[in-house]
Amino acid sequence: MPKINIKKYILVFLITTIIFFTAFAISQTLNDRKINEIRATADKISIDILTLETQFELLQETSSCEKIDGSILTDELNSLADKLSYAESHNEIDSQEVSQLKKYYSLLEIKDFLLIKKFQDKCDIRPIIIVYFYSNKRNCDDCQRQGYVLTSLREQYPQLRVYTFDYDLDSSVIKTIISLYEIGNQLPAIMINDKVYNGFQSIEDIEKKLPSLTQVTHTSTPLSD
Amino acid sequence: MLYIFIFVGLYFQIFLLVTLLEKNNRFFEEKLGDKQRKWPTINITVPCFNEENTVTETILSLLNLDYPKDKLSFIVIDDGSTDNTFNVVKKLTEKYSQIKLIKKENGGKHTALNLGLRENNSELVAGLDADSFVDPQALKRMIPYFDDPKIMAVTPAIRIHKPKNIIQFMQKAEYNFGILGRHLMAKIDAIHVTPGPLSIFRKKVFDNLGEYKHAHNTEDMEIAFRMQENGYKIANCSNAFVYTVAPSTIRKLHVQRVRWMSGFLKNCLDYRHLFFKKKYGNMGVFTLPFSFISIFIALYVLGTILYNIGHYIIEKIIKMNTIGFNFSLPHFDWFFVNTESISILALVTIIFTIAFIFIGKKMAEGNIKLSRDIFYFILFYSFISPFWLTKAVYNTITSKVSPWR
Numbered sequence: 001m002p003k004i005n006i007k008k009y010i011l012v013f014l015i016t017t018i019i020f021f022t023a024f025a026i027s028q029t030l031n032d033r034k035i036n037e038i039r040a041t042a043d044k045i046s047i048d049i050l051t052l053e054t055q056f057e058l059l060q061e062t063s064s065c066e067k068i069d070g071s072i073l074t075d076e077l078n079s080l081a082d083k084l085s086y087a088e089s090h091n092e093i094d095s096q097e098v099s100q101l102k103k104y105y106s107l108l109e110i111k112d113f114l115l116i117k118k119f120q121d122k123c124d125i126r127p128i129i130i131v132y133f134y135s136n137k138r139n140c141d142d143c144q145r146q147g148y149v150l151t152s153l154r155e156q157y158p159q160l161r162v163y164t165f166d167y168d169l170d171s172s173v174i175k176t177i178i179s180l181y182e183i184g185n186q187l188p189a190i191m192i193n194d195k196v197y198n199g200f201q202s203i204e205d206i207e208k209k210l211p212s213l214t215q216v217t218h219t220s221t222p223l224s225d
Numbered sequence: 226m227l228y229i230f231i232f233v234g235l236y237f238q239i240f241l242l243v244t245l246l247e248k249n250n251r252f253f254e255e256k257l258g259d260k261q262r263k264w265p266t267i268n269i270t271v272p273c274f275n276e277e278n279t280v281t282e283t284i285l286s287l288l289n290l291d292y293p294k295d296k297l298s299f300i301v302i303d304d305g306s307t308d309n310t311f312n313v314v315k316k317l318t319e320k321y322s323q324i325k326l327i328k329k330e331n332g333g334k335h336t337a338l339n340l341g342l343r344e345n346n347s348e349l350v351a352g353l354d355a356d357s358f359v360d361p362q363a364l365k366r367m368i369p370y371f372d373d374p375k376i377m378a379v380t381p382a383i384r385i386h387k388p389k390n391i392i393q394f395m396q397k398a399e400y401n402f403g404i405l406g407r408h409l410m411a412k413i414d415a416i417h418v419t420p421g422p423l424s425i426f427r428k429k430v431f432d433n434l435g436e437y438k439h440a441h442n443t444e445d446m447e448i449a450f451r452m453q454e455n456g457y458k459i460a461n462c463s464n465a466f467v468y469t470v471a472p473s474t475i476r477k478l479h480v481q482r483v484r485w486m487s488g489f490l491k492n493c494l495d496y497r498h499l500f501f502k503k504k505y506g507n508m509g510v511f512t513l514p515f516s517f518i519s520i521f522i523a524l525y526v527l528g529t530i531l532y533n534i535g536h537y538i539i540e541k542i543i544k545m546n547t548i549g550f551n552f553s554l555p556h557f558d559w560f561f562v563n564t565e566s567i568s569i570l571a572l573v574t575i576i577f578t579i580a581f582i583f584i585g586k587k588m589a590e591g592n593i594k595l596s597r598d599i600f601y602f603i604l605f606y607s608f609i610s611p612f613w614l615t616k617a618v619y620n621t622i623t624s625k626v627s628p629w630r
Contacts, residue, residue, distance in 0.1 A: 003506065004503060004506055004507060004510055008240075008243060009240075009511075011243065012236060012239050012240045012243055013236065015239050015243075016232060016235050016236045016239050019235060019239075019570075019573060020232060020235070020570065023566045023569040023570045023573065024566045026564075026566075026569055027564050027565055027566035027568075027569055028566075030564035031564055034560055034564070037560060083560055086560070086561055090563075090565060091565075092564075092565045092566065144540075144543065145543060145547045148543075148544045148547045148548050149547060149548055152548040152551060202547075203548060
C-alpha cells in the first residue's frame, strides 16, 4: 500500500498558513501606512489653509493684496483626492476611516473654496473654479466620464481649481452647499461661476462655459497679481 | 472563494517545493554506464496514422538508440493511414531488418498499441508516438529503474522538437515545466499519465491488468490510473529525453488540449473511487483531487483575471472616447501599488510558478537563462488556456467526444 507522510501534509499546511497570515499582516501594515499618509496630507493642507487664512486676515488690515501662492495647495488637494478615490475603491482599506477622511477632505475643500472667494472679492482676481458633484452610491456612468474630463482639464490648465464633492456623502456641510447653490439631483453636476449644469459636460462644453480657461497660460501662477 | 482557491493552490505549490527539497535518490543515475549489467529485451511499438512526414525521423531515432541490438525490436503499426505512411515505412523495413511493419484497419491508437503488445514477447514494452524522437541515451538511462522489482513503468522527460513559432516556443517552456512536475509526482508515487512518447512498462503490467482501452482518447492516462489503482509503481527518469513535435497553430493546440483535459476529467470520473482514499496514497488523497479541482480553480482565477483586464480595457476606451488620446508617462507613487492581501498572495504563487519554470528549464536544458519560450509562456498561456479548459469541461458535462485532430 502506498505510504502517506502525514507529517509532510501538516508541515505544508503550517507553511501555507504562515505565508497566508504574513500576507495579511503585510497588507494590513501597508494599508495602515496609506491611511496615515492620507491623514498626514490632510493635516498639512489644514495647516496650509489656516496659514492662508491668517495671512489673508493680516493683509486685510493693510488693505493690500500681496502675492500669496495657493497653487501648491491646489496640487495637494488634487493628490489627496486621487488617494482618497483609490482608497475608496479598495475594500481592504478601512472604509470607515476612509469615509471620515473624505469628510475631512470635503471640509478642507470648502474652506479653500471660501478662502478663494474672499481673495476674489478683496484682490480683484478671477480664479477659475469648477465645483463638481458626483456619486459612488448610485449608478452614475457619466460621473466616471465627467471625472476623466475634469482630470484632463486640470492637467491642461494648472490654474483650474476643481472642488469635488460626493453628493451622497453623509456630511451636513455638503448638504448645505447642495441646498445653497440649488444643485439638482441629476448627476454629474458641475457649477461654474455660481451657475449649475446637470448632466455630463464635455471638454468643449466646459471650455465654452469658461472662456477664461483657454486664455490663461499653461504654467502655474500665483493666485493674485 | 478566491482566498480558498489561492490557499489550495499555494498549498499544492509548497507541497511540491517540500517534495523537491526532500532527499534525492541518485542511485539510478549512478548505474548509468554500468557496462556489466544484463539488459532486458524491449520492444517499442510505433502506432501511426497519417504520419508520413515524421515517421522516418522517428524510426531513425529508434535505430540510433544506444542499446544492445539483439535486445531491441520495433513494431510499426500503420493504423489505416490514408496517406503514404505505409510506403515510407516499408522502404525503411527493406533497409533495417529489426523493424516489423503491420498494416491494419483504422481502429484508434489504443488498438494499434494492443496489436503491438500481442506481437511481441519482450520483457519490457514501450510505445512511441510517430511524431516523437528519442535521445540515443534514453533507454540506457531508463532501464536501470527496473532493477527495483516494484517499479512497473518508467516515464521519460519530454521536450519539444525544434520549436519554430510562438505557439511551439510557449509549449517548450510548458514541457520543461512538465519535466519537473513529473519528476516530483514520481517522488510521491502519484504519476497519473504514462505519456505516449516512450513510457516503458513491464510486459506483465498488461498481462495482469489487461490491454490499453479507448479511455476517451487518452489511453496513456487511463493505463496510469489503472496501474495506480492496483498499486503498481511508476517511476520517472528526468534525464531520459524524448522530443515531440508540438502543435504549431492555436487551433491544433486547442484540439489537443481539449482532448487531454476532457480525457483527464472523464478518467477522473471513471476512477472516482480513488479519490480521498488513503490506500491509493498521495495520488488518491491529494494530487488527483487537487488536479481535478485545479481545472475549476484555474477557470475561476483566469476568468477573474480576464474580466479585470477586460474591465480595464473598456475603461481606457471610455476614457479615450471622452477626452481623446491623452498619453502621459505614468507617475510612480507607491500609494497606488495594490497592497491587498489577495494581490500579495497572488504574487507569491506567481513567484513560485516562475521558480518552478526555471527549475524545469534547469532540469531540461541545464541552465536557468531567461529565454523567449519562458517569456511567451508567461505572456500568452493564461490567455489561451481558459478556452480549452472551458471546452473540456463542456465536453465532459455533455459527454461529447474530444477528437484527436
